[in-house]
Amino acid sequence: MKNINFRNDFLSDYNFTIIGSGAFGTAVANFLVSKNDNVIIYGIDEKEISDIQNNHKNTKYFESIKLKAKLKATTDIKRALQDADIILIAIPSHSFRDVLRKNILPNMKKPAYFVNLAKGLDYLEIKFLNQIIEEEIPQKMNLGVLKLSGPSFAKELVEEEPTKFVLACKDIEIANNLKKYFETEYTKIVTSNAIVGIEALSVIKNSLAILLGIVNGLGYGMNSRAYIFTESLEEMKKIVKLYGFDENIIFLPAGVGDLYLTGNSKKSRNFSVGYKIGKANKVNKKILNSFVTIEGLRSIEIIFSLAIKKGIKLNLFNLLYNITYKNIRPSEVMDQFFKGIDK
Numbered sequence: 001m002k003n004i005n006f007r008n009d010f011l012s013d014y015n016f017t018i019i020g021s022g023a024f025g026t027a028v029a030n031f032l033v034s035k036n037d038n039v040i041i042y043g044i045d046e047k048e049i050s051d052i053q054n055n056h057k058n059t060k061y062f063e064s065i066k067l068k069a070k071l072k073a074t075t076d077i078k079r080a081l082q083d084a085d086i087i088l089i090a091i092p093s094h095s096f097r098d099v100l101r102k103n104i105l106p107n108m109k110k111p112a113y114f115v116n117l118a119k120g121l122d123y124l125e126i127k128f129l130n131q132i133i134e135e136e137i138p139q140k141m142n143l144g145v146l147k148l149s150g151p152s153f154a155k156e157l158v159e160e161e162p163t164k165f166v167l168a169c170k171d172i173e174i175a176n177n178l179k180k181y182f183e184t185e186y187t188k189i190v191t192s193n194a195i196v197g198i199e200a201l202s203v204i205k206n207s208l209a210i211l212l213g214i215v216n217g218l219g220y221g222m223n224s225r226a227y228i229f230t231e232s233l234e235e236m237k238k239i240v241k242l243y244g245f246d247e248n249i250i251f252l253p254a255g256v257g258d259l260y261l262t263g264n265s266k267k268s269r270n271f272s273v274g275y276k277i278g279k280a281n282k283v284n285k286k287i288l289n290s291f292v293t294i295e296g297l298r299s300i301e302i303i304f305s306l307a308i309k310k311g312i313k314l315n316l317f318n319l320l321y322n323i324t325y326k327n328i329r330p331s332e333v334m335d336q337f338f339k340g341i342d343k
């Protein structure tokens with residue numbers, strides 16, 4: 001086990017740097033700063049960074065909601081990382097490796113912990129994002145890789161809605177020791193060592209939320225939606241077992257909780273894109289392009305192929321694949337599924 005000296009004397013001792021000034025990066029930074037003095041956001045959009053730094057708002061995502069005045073923001077990556085002890089990454093998955101390699105590592109001044117906030121994959125190499133951090137950051141600069149995940153709409157977090165997360169790390173001692181820095185009056189943390197399982201859950205819940213959106217958009221009632229929700233839990237279990245984890249990890253906040261949240265609300269981008277597909281009863285480019293960070297869509301083909309390769313049956317990913325890749329009418333796909341006809 002690593003020899004780690006955790007600082008227990010006072011809570012504001014760690015310097016937090018959030019990479020990405022979008023909805024979730026801002027929301028997480030805003031709750032961290034209520035417990036820790038030194039929290040800085042790095043972003044690439046001058047206007048957004050100035051809005052956070054000078055107006056204490058991120059108008060693009062949260063209209064007039066006030067952020068904590070103590071929260072700092074910069075477009076200067078060197079400044080953002082100069083004192084960083086804990087680096088949280090909240091950018092879309094497709095830029096993940098590039099940002100670690102080109103922006104983060106060359107500007108680090110000392111070793112740090114890394115916390116992944118994104119819920120996607122490296123779509124080029126088909127790897128989980130915790131692995132991308134391990135590959136890009138050499139051990140001498142990497143104190144530990146963690147994942148923070150759970151049912152947490154960014155907007156509700158800045159509104160201080162009570163929210164529960166799981167903080168996962170292969171070395172549970174690291175997660176247990178860092179947990180207190182993430183707990184505030186409205187954020188609670190459970191810890192887990194099943195980081196790969198948690199990465200997998202956050203990826204698949206996005207795709208399953210799309211399917212729940214489709215079913216909703218097609219006009220099915222609560223019985224059918226609950227039917228698909230229950231099947232979704234079965235598929236979550238199969239996938240975490242495939243990665244060698246106990247199926248009960250689906251009961252951590254990143255599993256059932258996040259599926260409940262994203263699979264039932266138009267506040268979710270994944271659910272909303274599904275809803276539009278269901279309403280239109282077809283997939284068209286306009287629908288797909290109207291959302292920016294729809295990670296669940298990109299994961300469908302990957303999980304569909306993984307299931308074939310590993311010989312496991314994932315009925316719901318078959319349905320998603322038929323709708324989004326084979327362009328079969330959603331109403332036809334769902335009707336056949338409910339009638340028990342295998343396609």
Ligand SMILES: NC(=O)C1=CN([C@@H]2O[C@H](COP(=O)(O)OP(=O)(O)OC[C@H]3O[C@@H](n4cnc5c(N)ncnc54)[C@H](OP(=O)(O)O)[C@@H]3O)[C@@H](O)[C@H]2O)C=CC1
Nearest residue numbers: 020021022023024025045090091095117118119152153154
């Ligand atoms: N929104 C939510 O409620 C939640 C989101 N998440 C996850 O967090 C991740 C981020 O989502 P979210 O914040 O909503 O997405 P957003 O689209 O709101 O924000 C992403 C941010 O990353 C920035 N960005 C893109 N490329 C780079 C780069 N190369 N360097 C620095 N910044 C970059 C974008 O800048 P620009 O806009 O200028 O391109 C934008 O500010 C996703 O994986 C999502 O699943 C997790 C839980 C909740």
Ligand SMILES: O=C(CO)COP(=O)(O)O
Nearest residue numbers: 150151152153268269270
């Ligand atoms: O993951 C989320 C909340 O936990 C947000 O989901 P969307 O990306 O679908 O908006």
